[in-house]
Amino acid sequence: MSSVNPARTFAVRILKQVLDGAYAAPLLDQALNAKISSSDAGLMTHLVYGTLRHAQTLEKALLPLLNKKPQRETWVILLLGAFEKLILETPPHAVVNEYTEIAKKHSPRLGGLVNAVLRKVQLPEETTYSLPDWLLEEYKKAYPEQWEAVVEDLLQPSPLWLWLSDKGVRQLEEEEALVEPGIGQIDKVVLSRSLRKTKAYQKGQAQPINPASYSVIEALGEVMNREVLDLAGGTGIKAAFLAKKGARVTSVDLDPRKAEQGRQNAERLGQKVTFKTADLRSPENLGTYSKVLLDAPCTGSGTLRTHPEIKLRITPEYAQEMSDLQKTLLEESSKFVADGGELVYSVCSVLPQESEEVIVEFLKNHPEFQAQAPDLSVPSVKTAVGTRTVPVNGVDGFFVSRLVKVQ
Structure with a gap:
């Protein structure tokens, strides 16, 4: 049996808890404290948030291939696999192999189902913004001139916004972070490690805020x-x-x-x-x-x-x-x-x-x-x-x- 990227294993576990009612951010924070490489941590985060952002589109793509929505664990595996194949455009053979192996750990029969569905799944033909219909209408009312740009932006990964003191900027840059001017007093930052592990955060020189x-x-x-x-x-x-x-x-x-x-x-x-x-x-x-x-x-x-x-x-x-x-x-x-x-x-x-x-x-x-x-x-x-x-x-x-x- 081939080994599975730990980022995907963590993503399945976390996404299942989120669909059961938990919130993604604290679960991802907990996972980041586990022994996982920075590259795997980045992939895990991208998989969980990306799948949630595109959930309605992925559901429309998957359900026609199923007699009924499967149990939660299988559904999560299918959502993540469909996200990688359709949105991230990860090579299809890699997607099918990885998520089939994850499913097999639960049941050989589930492995067959995941393999078959992920081979066939395609993006829906109609344009979708991956929002419930009623919520899409509310966004149109709130931003009649800009709604399309707004709802498309909701599908993008969220930047890390930080308030930083001058000292905090220097401390983050010493730790190989990329600090870019943002909006007003708030900067846009790309970190090389977990925020809570940075000196700037620990010393009160950094605070996340949109x-x-x-x-x-x-x-x-x-x-x-x-x-x-x-x-x-x-x-x-x-x-x-x-x-x-x-x-x-x-x-x-x-x-x-x-x-x-x-x-x-x-x-x-x-x-x-x-x-x-x-x-x-x-x-x-x-x-x-x-x-x-x-x-x-x-x-x-x-x-x-x-x-x-x-x-x-x-x-x-x-x-x-x-x-x-x-x-x-x-x-x-x-x-x-x-x-x-x-x-x-x-x-x-x-x-x-x-x-x-x-x-x-x-x-x-x-x-x-x-x-x-x-x-x-x-x-x-x-x-x-x-x-x-x-x-x-x-x-x-x-x-x-x-x-x-x-x-």
């Missing part, structure tokens, strides 16, 4: 010596950057584990942030602030290039559930805004029910607030009540609205 996410921080304007309340703050990345800009930040999230991660990350970055745990649907009295950020939980529909597994999971019903939650969180968050202060609402989603519709309903009930569409440092389009970033060239899709309390 330029669109960083632009949300910029939407708060001048924060030097200001008290800032960061709501639904998650692991506190934005809170740490606000502190770096001179703000005194209180970050609040429901999950105590995220708060602990936030404390550790802020400490690594050399920043002081106060972390609190609270349910924002019925929060304690946190006082009033002139600057409030609500980076609300959302479907993540604007991050499909970075987290392609999301498009396999979200539904219109789930989007509406998130919209209802966002309306509640925005209502509660507004109570902490001082007169003359402002609340920045953001979501990493392109769906109108999570963006414009949330703001419009809020304004109907709160005439004391006015909505502004902030200028952002990334490609974006403005609407009546906010600004939507354009997810091209690796930028995520965010919606940002500045709500100013005028009386």
Whole structure:
């Protein structure tokens, strides 16, 4: 029996867990700590993310060759093999041989099935952007002039975006990383090793963040010596950057584990942030602030290039559930805004029910607030009540609205 490239073996294992509900990024991080060469690690990552990005296209290619969708393990092997053959254009004989050998480890019969299907599989004739039909329509609504470029960009590998200090740039380049100017304060980087193993990361001179996410921080304007309340703050990345800009930040999230991660990350970055745990649907009295950020939980529909597994999971019903939650969180968050202060609402989603519709309903009930569409440092389009970033060239899709309390 021929040996199988370990990258493919790892990819099968990880992709199966992702299709069972896990997220790819932490699983890949764990695998990178295993004894695997850098070239195999790169192939493994490319196989998992690439297969997820093209999943709908691959499914359309495979299903006509099957009587029914096979069990999860076999389906994962077929998806990965089809991705290599059809998208990566790996030599077909190599694809068939490798994935047949993987299947044989489970059952000789499965080896025969995988061999037969991968020999025959071809790309569908119709053009597909590998998105669920309803989600493709939402992207067309969000970007009527640019939708085709946007959805094509979602199929490309995601760049590594890093905030870097000057010292961090030097440290990475000493470790043979390629650092290219990106957008605003965020650089595009190609590493020679895992980020967490670099001196720049360990010494707090590097932090992963998408330029669109960083632009949300910029939407708060001048924060030097200001008290800032960061709501639904998650692991506190934005809170740490606000502190770096001179703000005194209180970050609040429901999950105590995220708060602990936030404390550790802020400490690594050399920043002081106060972390609190609270349910924002019925929060304690946190006082009033002139600057409030609500980076609300959302479907993540604007991050499909970075987290392609999301498009396999979200539904219109789930989007509406998130919209209802966002309306509640925005209502509660507004109570902490001082007169003359402002609340920045953001979501990493392109769906109108999570963006414009949330703001419009809020304004109907709160005439004391006015909505502004902030200028952002990334490609974006403005609407009546906010600004939507354009997810091209690796930028995520965010919606940002500045709500100013005028009386």
